[in-house]
């Protein structure tokens with residue numbers, strides 16, 4: 001994700017109709033830089049009803065703009081995808097980092113999930129790696 005990507009850029013690149021809700025949700029992700037749950041978005045965007053926010057996130061996930069982030073908070077979180085994701089094809093093979101001090105989870109795009117060899121008879125459809133520790137902001 002280049003720093004300069006704007007909400008409008010992203011919607012155009014993924015050929016999505018431009019709506020206020022889509023732009024506002026994207027701005028929240030771009031401005032914050034870490035994963036957000038539905039509840040986080042609802043708190044930031046009180047003007048939109050829950051259904052609109054659900055639909056918007058669903059559309060973004062489908063079109064390769066956001067991906068799911070599994071952390072231990074119990075809520076599904078979403079984060080912006082890197083440039084490689086397209087419609088129905090996510091390539092988010094990076095690890096996620098959850099800070100035990102500030103509680104935020106972020107994508108470490110440069111750190112790839114290692115290839116794991118499973119026992120015979122097992123087939124992985126999704127691999128999630130969550131690292132917990134202290135983030136650079138909290139350590140500064």
Ligand SMILES: [Zn+2]
Pocket residue numbers: 064065066067081082085089090091092
């Ligand atoms: Zn993705």
Ligand SMILES: [Zn+2]
Pocket residue numbers: 099100101102103104134135136137138
């Ligand atoms: Zn932190």
Ligand SMILES: [Zn+2]
Pocket residue numbers: 067069079092094095096106107108
């Ligand atoms: Zn991620």
